[in-house]
């Protein structure tokens with residue numbers, strides 16, 4: 001193993017650790033006032049926050065498809081999911097948070 005390989009291995013290890021921490025995750029700041037209003041209680045068939053089994057078939061569509069469902073609205077969910085300031089990255093963080101077992 002040369003020095004570059006070792007640096008890469010260390011970097012990959014740190015990155016893996018960081019993403020584990022992100023997944024165990026802090027609630028995103030927009031959650032309570034937007035997505036949480038429906039997803040915390042599975043209102044009108046919304047996949048419930050923290051219920052990985054309910055999220056599994058949704059996640060199978062791919063993150064980009066899910067972000068566009070939120071932006072365009074789906075069924076009862078209004079376009080934007082009641083978040084007027086969310087960027088695509090914010091939506092991804094919110095979806096990841098909701099799909100992670102709590």
Ligand code: HEC
Nearest residue numbers: 034035038044045046058066069075076077081082083094
């Ligand atoms: C007014 C209630 C409501 C709010 C607010 C809401 N959702 Fe939803 N959401 C729903 C419902 C109901 C569904 C199920 C829709 C269906 O499958 O017909 C859903 C489905 C979804 C899905 C699955 C989409 C798919 O293609 O299967 C994602 C992802 C999602 N919501 C993310 C969010 C995010 C992120 C927010 C906050 C920015 C949010 N939702 C806010 C009610 C809501």
